[in-house]
Amino acid sequence: MAYDYSDRGKQPVVENIEGMTLENENYRTTIWTGDNLQVTVMTIQPGDDIGLEIHEGIDQFLRIEEGTGLCKMGPKEDELTFERKVKDDDAIFVPQNTWHNVENTGDKPLKLYTIYAGPDHVPGTVHKTHEDAKNDPNEH
Structure with missing residues (x-):
């Protein structure tokens, strides 16, 4: 199916959202940005x-679709005291002001969507690759 x-x-x-997440091939695609909420689909x-x-003042929800x-999460960049394996159908809740990362440990792409409360990226942001995201001057 062709999604917008x-x-x-x-x-x-x-x-x-599941179909959009599974078909997305970009590292990050922002699909909805409101005043207090933003949704992106990601392929890692x-x-x-x-x-x-870390997202200052922004809570985050991530759902693994595939x-x-x-x-990993923690109070400091070098103190990630929380570690959990994640898989299909798992939800991750990241409190505001918490350092975090999700690593793909499998042999196929990790497909997920994430909800930021409030927005974290410039509306319409698309990063084809992780490298594109790292080189984007609008990213922190």
Whole structure:
């Protein structure tokens, strides 16, 4: 099925989020940005990760649709005291101001979607690869 991956934030939208997540081939595609919420779909290649990050004042929810990985969280960049394996259908809840990363430990792409409360990326952000995200001056 062909999905509309444009950022249609602030418009009413109904989507098959699982289908969009599984068909997405980009590292990150922002599909909806509102004033207090943002949704992206992500594909993390084997051996890659989301990248160690922190969202100041923003809670985050991630749902794994396909693949396996390792979720790490903690109060400091070098103190990731929480570690859990993640797989299909797992949900990850990241409290605001918490360092976190999700690594793809499997041999196939890790497919997930994430909800930021409030938005963390510029509306309409698309990063074809993790490297593109790292080189984006709008990313922290």
